[in-house]
Amino acid sequence: MNKLNGHLKYAEYLLRKWRSFFTTDLHFHTTRLYKSSGKLSNLRQPVTLNEKLCHRLIFDHNTLYTFLADKLAVREYVHARTQKIKTVPLISIYNKAEDIDFSVLPEKFVLKCNHDCGSTVICTSRDGFNTTKAANRLKFALKRNMYYTTREWQYKNIKPVILCEEYIDLFSGQDRNNTPEMLRVHCFHGVACFVEADFTDDSGKGFINVYDRSWRLQPFQMEYPNTPHMIQEPESFCHAITASQELAKGIDYCRVDLMLNKDEIYFSEITLSPKRGKLKITPSEWDARLGEMWHLTPVENRLA
Incomplete structure (x- = not known):
């Protein structure tokens, strides 16, 4: 991110933050959901999965959600x-990008902020790694409160820091065409009901297969098409x-994101609002069918 682009992005963020004081979360999510689905939703009385995700973002401000969304605190x-x-x-925690001493970091590492999505910087080789670009990206991320751009309440009150983690090579000795880079387990009332398996092939094209808890391919898709390959159930799937x-116990809905590295399972995050409640589900009638799994009692914890 060069200096001009950085200033422009920050100005855009400030504009969105300013607009948030004049637009309610209810209006924001209603209009965004209409743009993505083509249907006007009553988010006070939600039916579909997307509507229920938006409803919780607007009305249910449980402090547990902030704790779970904090990529540092959730480790505990x-x-x-x-x-x-x-x-x-x-590896380390930094309060600001200037605190990072890149010279002491290992050959491979991952940098990311704890309070947002999209700030991740991955280094797979110190040779040619642009430390200035990485630092500028993280500086911008630290200044941004994600709530004001996505209206996901759980991110609003997280104290931002930078995390440096070890790099996990998920594809070492594996065929990436047949190896899921992430399992995203959708849990309703503490029960794993279906799983997204994410793939990126050798050409960089993305695929998502949706399975039930018995690794049977489901008749709907989320965001991306199915991979053309027949995928065997991962050895660690049952443990996942x-x-x-165990992580979802006591939560009415969440998505637990896990990385599989052969027989090891690594935690990625607990996601409370996938795609900010604007998931592309095909066929579209599955949005309502998945919504039936979530026995949500509409609440209004604040003025919307």
């Missing part, structure tokens, strides 16, 4: 809830399901 939650998965080893349910 994971360690307390399950022994079946690992958190990615943490069990661990996800």
Whole structure:
């Protein structure tokens, strides 16, 4: 990110933040959902999965959600809830980008902020790694409160820091065409109901297969088409399901994102609002069918 682009992006962020004081979360999510689905929704009485995700963003401000969305704090939650998965080893924590001494970091590492999505910087080789570009990206991310751009309440009150984690090579000795880079386990009322398996082939094209908890391919798609390859059930799939349910216990809905590295399972994050409640589900009638799994009682915890 060069200096001019950085200034422009920050100005755009400030404009969105300013607009947030004049537009309610209810209006924001209603209009955004209409743009993505083509249907006008009553988010006070939600029916579909997307509507229920938006409803919770607007009306249910449980402080637990902030804790779970904080990529640093949630590590404590994971360690307390399950022994079946690992958190990615943490190298260091920084309050600002200027504190990072790149010269002491290992050959491969990952930098990301704890309070947002999209700030991740991956280094797979110190040779040619642009430290200035990485630092500028993280500086901008630290200044931005994600709530004002996406209206996801759980991110609003997280104190931002930068995390440096070890790099986990998920594809070492594996065929990436047949190896899921992420399992995203959708849990309703503590029960794992279906799983997204994410793939990126050798050409960089993305695919998502949706399976039930018995690894049977489901008749709907989320965001991306199915991979053309027949995918075998991962060896650690059952452990991933069990661990996800241990993490999701007591939560009406969440998505537990896990990385599989052969027989090891690494925690990625607990996602409370996939795609900000604007998931592309095909065929579209599955949005309502998935919504039936979530027995949500509409609440209004604040003026919307």
